[in-house]
Amino acid sequence: MACSKIDVEENKQSSSKHLIVAAIDFGTTYTGFAYSFKSDPKQFMTSKWTGENVRTATEKAPTCVLLSPDKSFIAFGYEAEEKYKELLEEDIESGETSHAEEYFYFERFKMKLYQTKNLKLDTKISDVQGKELPALYVFTVVINHIKENVYEQIKKTFSGFNEDSDIQWILTVPAIWSDSAKQFMRKAANEAGLGNVRLVLEPEAASLYCYEENVCKIAKADGSIVIDKFPEGMKYIVADLGGGTADLSVHEILSDRNLREIYRADGDAFGGMMVDLEFLKFFEDIFGSNVIRLFSKRYHNLLMDIQLAFETKKRTFDSDLTKIRLPISELNEVINEIEGQDVATMIEKASKISGFESLILKSDKLCFGRSIIEGCFENAIEGIIKLINKITENDELGGINNLLLVGGFSESGYVQKNIEKKIMGVKVIIPLEPSLAVLKGAVTAGHNPKAITERIARYTYGFSFARPFKNGEDPEELKVVRNGKDYCTSVFDKKITKGDVLKVGDHFGTPCAHTLDNTGILQFLMKMFPLFADVYRSDKKDPKYTGEKYKCELVGMVMIPPPPSGWPSLSILIQELVVGEAEFTVRAINLNTMTCTEGQLDFLHSISRH
Incomplete structure (x- = not known):
């Protein structure tokens, strides 16, 4: 059951004291920022990204970053694409392949946060060559670069602002992301120096x-x-x-x-990335996965050109015939090395495959019919x-x-x-x-934090506890003996039910007693030791027990620090999950002293109990 509602005016006042609201939309394929002043909230200023091959500045840039061999930032967006291609081309011209490989080039890496089930602070991501770096570092570097761009653009028209206190930062996250992914993005934002940051759900x-x-x-x-x-x-x-x-x-x-x-x-x-992956699979169906793998390793810059050409065709697709320019000489080299054939022969063979009848090579262009592009879209649209x-x-x-x-x-x-x-x-x-x-909606949300009044719980949440064992009802595997009595461990203590209506400030608590051992030295140590409680989540509405077998997974941990003077011999506490805009927070109410302590809710398994 929910306790009385926490007043959310504090959050509103916290937002209203800032002169500027700046939002970052960190996308899988494209990223950008926007901001507006409190004095004119609907006058949106957006990022302007350029590159040598970009005729007109765009509000969003490709989500890719180039890092030096020592992992320092070099470029982001169009500039990163161009510089990395230059490195690859220099290697080809010199006959070497080691120079570009020393650099780190990451693209479309946001999906890693959605795809990783047990996301942690030390989770690593791979660049296009398979080299790994901590994901937190890569995200932090990019957010920091965007932050500096925001500062630079604001200073062109308003030089007197305080970077630390005058900006309310907003970071958008998908509504379907896990609690750990949201917490990861907050951590990266904080590491990048975004002090006043709020998460807003993208829809x-x-x-x-x-x-x-x-x-x-x-x-x-x-x-x-x-x-x-x-x-x-x-x-x-x-x-x-x-x-x-x-x-x-x-x-x-x-x-x-x-x-x-x-x-x-x-x-x-x-x-849209699913369409791109289907197009790459289409290329593999024509030339073979081994050919495409070697071609990507040896001529990744040319594969990037092919992918960029398809991206343009994909956006405006509405024709019966699509043409993609191929680097014939380089493809022939790789195909001959792997298959002992050439581009024309392999395309002619592929045209015999059902559904590929429209395939034809005209000069240096691969031409194919409407049904093939439709096939690339099919899984995503369905x-x-x-x-x-x-x-x-x-x-x-x-x-x-x-x-x-x-x-x-x-x-x-x-x-x-x-x-x-x-x-x-x-x-x-x-x-x-x-x-x-x-x-732009994220900027609007920053100016009006109370605009979304209710949300629906995606999962059931709660804690775990032990109670007297019920013979014939509780699983024998959960039985433990304590002080000569049988107890059932891992009993689910439900606080939020999937489908519940949640309002910002709602809090859901469970009472618990904390006692200290009377032994002198142990009591002294435990007096200053924080309390821990595991948080569980289930897709079921009413799970009885916790654990993977019962489809109630451990997703986080609550840490409640002791009072300044340490825990008394007996503490009666209420530990609570508190509903925020896009995340949960936790707190503990000490009924002995009627004081409230903010706790840490760790979905990334970064806090040690020791």
Whole structure:
């Protein structure tokens, strides 16, 4: 049960004292920042990224970073792509392959946080050559670079601000991310020097932007289409289709113009990157995986050119014939070395495969028909449609058919058409800038932290405890003997149930007693030792026991520090999970002294009990 609600005005006041709200949208494929001043919150300033081969500056840059052999920062975004390609080209010209290999080039590494089940602070990620570095270091370096870019851009128009106290930082995270991934991003932000940082869920940020601004095409009752705000009482699905994931929530516009979530966040790895991986598999089907592996190792710069060409075709795909320029000479070299053949022969052979009949080589261009590109999109689109249908077919929601599409992948006309075609009765709403909705909405959330009033718990949460063993009911494997009595360990103490409505400031507690051993030296040591409690999570609504066998996994640990004078011989405490905007926090209320102590909630298994 929830205790009385904590007043969240403190959070609102904390946000209001800042002169600037700056948001970072750290994406899987593209990253950018935006900010606005408290005096004019809707006047958004966005990042401008350039490169030698970029004709017009863009609001977002590719999420890639180049580090030197000693792991220091060299470049990010377009500049990182260009410098790394130059290193590879220099190696090719000199006949050496060792120089570029000494550098670290990471791209699209955000997905590692979603894919890693047991994420920890020391988790490592691999660069394009397979060399590893701590993920925390790589994320921190990138966030620090973006921070410096924000400072530089602000100083061009406003030089008198205090970097430490005048900026409220916002970092966006997918709603479907684990608690550990969210905590990891907060840790990286703190390591990068973002002191005042709040996490905002990406679908919520996009939703805030779209309902507050006149940026969406809304269908009126008379059938007309207008650019307007969302009306009061409107319920809609927000689908954030990014490079890595499809992240879905269901929101409702309240009478006070705030939002509430009415269906728990759902999603999976059905972003635009899935299309890119299918295209790479298509190349492997033509030339063989061994050829592509060696080609990538020897001519990674040329593979990057092919991937970039496909990225351009993917965004605007709507033609019956697609052409991709191939580096014939270099491909022939690798194919001859592996297969003893050439490009033309292998393409001709592949054209005999069912579904590949349209394949043809014209000069240095690989040409193929519409069905092959459609095949690259198929798994991602089908995955997205299944997620949307799961919501639209939920009778408890009353048949919601408004669908707000945001995120870079949603800009694809092919994706939009397939959703409208395959989901009966859906009304697709697209903002004027789908790829910037999350970024600008995060700034909006920074100025108005109370805009999202309710959320739905994605999981069941609780603690673990021991109680007298119940014969014939409790599993024998959980029986232990203490002081001559049988106890059942690992009993789940539920605090939050999957599907519960959660409000910021709600807190869920469990009473516990802490006693000190009367032995002199041991009592002295334990008096200053913190208390620990394990936090468990389940996809089930009512698990009875904790542990993998019972589908109730250990996800974190609570650490409660002792009072300044140490623990008394008997302490009666209430340990609580506290609901935040995007994360949980913990605290302990000492009923002996009626004092409240903030604890640490460790989802990254970084705190030692010893």
